[in-house]
Amino acid sequence: MIQSNTITKELDVYAIRQQFPALNRQVKGQPLVYFDNAATTQKPQVVIDALVDYYTNYNANVHRGIHTLAEEATAAFEASRDAARQFINAASREEIIFTRGTTEGINLVAFTWGRKNIKAGDEIIITEMEHHSNIVPWQLLCEEKGATLRVIPQLNGELLLDEYKKLLSSRTKLVSVVHVSNALGTVNPVEEIIKLAHQAGALVMIDGAQSSVHLDIDVQAMDCDFFAFSSHKVYGPTGIGVLYGKKHILEAMPPFQGGGEMIKEVSMLKTTFNDLPYKFEAGTPNIGDAVVLKAALDYVSKVGKEKIRNHEKELLAYATEQVQQIPGIRIIGSAAEKVSVLSFVIDKVHPQDIGILLDNRGIAVRTGHHCAQPLMFCFGIPGTIRASFAMYNTKEEVDKLIVGLQKALKMLL
Amino acid sequence: MSDQKTIQEIENEIVEEFSLFDSWDDKYEYIIDLGKKLPVLEDKHKLDENKVRGCQSTVWLVADYIDGKVHFKADSDAVIVKGLISMLIRVLSGHTPDEIIQASLGFIQKIGMTTHLAQTRSNGLLAMVKQMKNFALAYKIKNTMSHGERSAETKSN
Ligand SMILES: Cc1ncc(COP(=O)(O)O)c(C=O)c1O
Numbered sequence: 001m002i003q004s005n006t007i008t009k010e011l012d013v014y015a016i017r018q019q020f021p022a023l024n025r026q027v028k029g030q031p032l033v034y035f036d037n038a039a040t041t042q043k044p045q046v047v048i049d050a051l052v053d054y055y056t057n058y059n060a061n062v063h064r065g066i067h068t069l070a071e072e073a074t075a076a077f078e079a080s081r082d083a084a085r086q087f088i089n090a091a092s093r094e095e096i097i098f099t100r101g102t103t104e105g106i107n108l109v110a111f112t113w114g115r116k117n118i119k120a121g122d123e124i125i126i127t128e129m130e131h132h133s134n135i136v137p138w139q140l141l142c143e144e145k146g147a148t149l150r151v152i153p154q155l156n157g158e159l160l161l162d163e164y165k166k167l168l169s170s171r172t173k174l175v176s177v178v179h180v181s182n183a184l185g186t187v188n189p190v191e192e193i194i195k196l197a198h199q200a201g202a203l204v205m206i207d208g209a210q211s212s213v214h215l216d217i218d219v220q221a222m223d224c225d226f227f228a229f230s231s232h233k234v235y236g237p238t239g240i241g242v243l244y245g246k247k248h249i250l251e252a253m254p255p256f257q258g259g260g261e262m263i264k265e266v267s268m269l270k271t272t273f274n275d276l277p278y279k280f281e282a283g284t285p286n287i288g289d290a291v292v293l294k295a296a297l298d299y300v301s302k303v304g305k306e307k308i309r310n311h312e313k314e315l316l317a318y319a320t321e322q323v324q325q326i327p328g329i330r331i332i333g334s335a336a337e338k339v340s341v342l343s344f345v346i347d348k349v350h351p352q353d354i355g356i357l358l359d360n361r362g363i364a365v366r367t368g369h370h371c372a373q374p375l376m377f378c379f380g381i382p383g384t385i386r387a388s389f390a391m392y393n394t395k396e397e398v399d400k401l402i403v404g405l406q407k408a409l410k411m412l413l
Numbered sequence: 414m415s416d417q418k419t420i421q422e423i424e425n426e427i428v429e430e431f432s433l434f435d436s437w438d439d440k441y442e443y444i445i446d447l448g449k450k451l452p453v454l455e456d457k458h459k460l461d462e463n464k465v466r467g468c469q470s471t472v473w474l475v476a477d478y479i480d481g482k483v484h485f486k487a488d489s490d491a492v493i494v495k496g497l498i499s500m501l502i503r504v505l506s507g508h509t510p511d512e513i514i515q516a517s518l519g520f521i522q523k524i525g526m527t528t529h530l531a532q533t534r535s536n537g538l539l540a541m542v543k544q545m546k547n548f549a550l551a552y553k554i555k556n557t558m559s560h561g562e563r564s565a566e567t568k569s570n
Contacts, residue, residue: 028437350491352470353445357493360437368469382471382490411442412492 011311016303017392019044030362033397038182038210038341038388039366040232043296047236050295054288062287063261063278077287080294081277084242087297088208088227089218094276095250097243098290102209103133105228105243106176108280109205110137112253113226114174120146123171125202127152127159127188128378129181132371134207138176147173154378157184157333161192168200175204179211183370183386184333185316185341187215194223203249209233213390214312214339216305219244231289235390236296240289243280250276257282308391312340315389319398326405332384343370343384346405349412351385357408363401420512423504424520431524440524441493448496454488465544468537470494476548481556482507483549487541497526497538505545510556513549518542 017023022042025032034042054076060069062077081096090096099105114137118124124138128151142149150172152164168175175197180187194204205226208217212229219227226245232238245253255262255273259282264272273279300308319342323329328347345351355367368383369376376383387401418426434440458475465472470491477484485506489495504520505513521527521538 350470352491353493357441360441383469407438411438411445 009307009310011303011307011391013311013392013394017394019046020392021045021048023392027362027364028360033361033363033393033400035387035389035393035397035401036364036366037390037393038233038370038386040238041213041235041390042392043237044235044299046299047292047295050292051237051288054291059288061284073287073291076291076294077285080290080292083294083297087217087301088212088229088242088244089220090244091220092247095244095247097245097250097277097280098285099228099241099243100239100286101230101232101241102207102228103230105226105241106134106205106207107137108243108256109226109228109245110141112256112280113203113249114138114141115144116254118142118145118147118173121171122147122173123150123167123169124148125150125152125164125167125172125175125197127177128154129157129159129184129186129188129372129375130176130178131182131207131209132373133209134176134178135374138174151374152177154186154375157181157186157335157338159186159188159193161189161196164193165196168196168202170201172197172200172202175202176207177204178207178209180214180339180341181333181372181375182210182341182388183372183375183384184335184343185338185388186333186335187211187337187339189337190224191222198223210339210341213300214305214309225249231293231296234296235300236293237289240286240293242293247276250280253280255282256280259283261285303391309339311391312389312393315393315395315398316340316342318395319387319389319401322398322402323405325402326409332379332381340389341386342388343386345381345384346409349409351383353412354385354405354408357411358401358404361400361404361407363404365401417507420504420508420516424516424518427500427504427520428523437525444496444500445492446496447499448489448492448494451488451495451499451502452486454486458486459488465537465540468494468540470537472498472537472541474498474541474544474548476545476552478552478555481509483510483513483552485545485548494537498541501541501545505549510549510553514546514553516546 020042023032058069058072060073062074064070081093084096085093099108118141124142124147126134126138138149150167153160177188177190177193179190190206197204203225206224208227208229213234228243230241262274262279262282264274323344330345332343332345351367355365358365366386370386431440454473459473463473463475465474470489472489472494474487485502487498487502505516
């Protein structure tokens with residue numbers, strides 16, 4: 001009673017766990033310990049219910065019919081756009097484009113803005129710690145246009161900003177950077193990166209796949225030109241995501257795909273395109289998942305990002321400390337600013353063996369290169385063991401991980 | 414020659430051995446042990462062209478064809494995978510191309526390894542099996558081309 005203060009500040013993780021039905025299941029005869037949240041998060045009941053509700057009660061195509069169901073579906077679809085706008089504090093709803101996820105958001109920018117604006121001799125800057133989805137689209141674009149891809153190096157998981165400054169020039173047209181590294185957990189100093197890029201006259205795209213679930217995102221304060229994230233990493237359904245772009249930039253961009261929804265008028269001679277954001281949403285969108293995204297974002301906001309962040313921070317600190325007990329362990333990525341990801345290797349042991357033996361105890365971690373092969377190459381390793389935390393994880397689960405690791409090593413060494 | 418066990422007999426042997434284990438830990442300990450005991454492949458074989466694709470760990474597989482029989486050697490940087498290959502070698506190595514091509518390898522399922530290993534890893538296992546069968550097929554084709562009708566005799570030996 002006296003502690004009402006701490007109760008509002010602290011997450012009631014056991015109450016939260018009740019809301020995620022997947023956490024009740026057993027794996028290999030043990031209660032599931034789910035530490036693969038950077039790959040995708042589990043879904044709370046409200047999200048699952050919202051999906052069932054949509055298909056049960058108001059499934060219809062959007063923006064077309066005048067019947068009741070179509071109006072309800074359209075209203076929910078657009079309400080979700082508003083929720084996404086609010087979630088990242090975009091200035092207007094026209095700046096929120098529904099995509100399949102982060103990957104499609106980045107590809108959309110590369111394909112439309114990139115093809116129009118990148119010319120031979122231009123340069124695009126990315127970093128050494130990018131996910132493949134923020135490397136390959138730019139490689140393809142550079143190859144097509146005769147442009148050059150430049151890479152900001154990192155050391156122990158931190159970007160070398162002095163090197164970045166040296167890379168920037170009048171040739172730089174775009175800087176595309178991961179906000180939070182999925183392989184290391186590093187939070188990159190995007191504000192400074194953006195400011196420097198703008199001074200050089202370049203635009204900036206932020207890969208928010210990992211950051212959007214942990215950090216407060218304010219695209220206006222950040223001043224990025226593009227920001228992409230995926231619903232499935234924010235406790236929402238798969239198959240839907242958001243691309244944010246500044247309005248004047250989106251307006252000047254050619255459309256992505258052609259089809260229904262994205263047009264104003266079509267004749268056989270000429271087509272005029274629809275207004276934002278529909279210009280970039282050709283065809284029937286993923287209505288069901290888009291609608292449910294709102295339920296996920298509302299849920300996260302209701303629990304409170306700050307509380308979630310504090311809880312995850314505590315877990316990460318605890319896990320980092322505990323894991324050091326394991327002989328031969330090396331933590332990969334020791335940036336000062338990190339969220340929710342603990343990546344490590346163990347001497348003389350292949351990550352895959354650890355992954356198999358942990359799974360045998362119901363503990364789900366990710367092993368491998370985490371779609372960041374260039375980064376793994378920098379560290380001189382084929383991959384890591386990665387435990388990534390979410391709001392519903394507990395210290396007891398971290399303890400199980402440590403015991404699991406000890407047992408695995410006893411078997412392997 | 415005639416006392417050589419058939420592929421099916423070896424598969425049955427492995428299934429029987431695994432039936433003695435009460436826990437998954439015991440099974441894995443056994444597989445890890447097999448992995449550790451599998452002779453390392455000489456470095457000259459650890460080439461990109463000998464890598465089996467579709468596996469999270471690196472797996473090298475080479476084959477030899479001696480007196481109508483295919484002999485396999487393999488290695489991996491992950492020990493559980495190495496143990497699994499060791500079992501595949503025990504089952505398939507030293508048999509004719511036809512026997513290898515026709516092997517059902519039902520033991521993998523019977524000892525619980527397909528359901529127990531997650532998709533990506535069991536794909537690795539399947540990739541190894543596929544590669545071993547491909548070697549057998551290649552030798553069979555080569556054999557038919559160079560020996561013509563005689564390949565049928567080799568088979569009945
Ligand atoms: C940093 C980062 N960028 C991009 C992606 C791609 O996201 P998606 O597969 O949802 O498109 C991921 C997902 O793993 C990621 O972690």
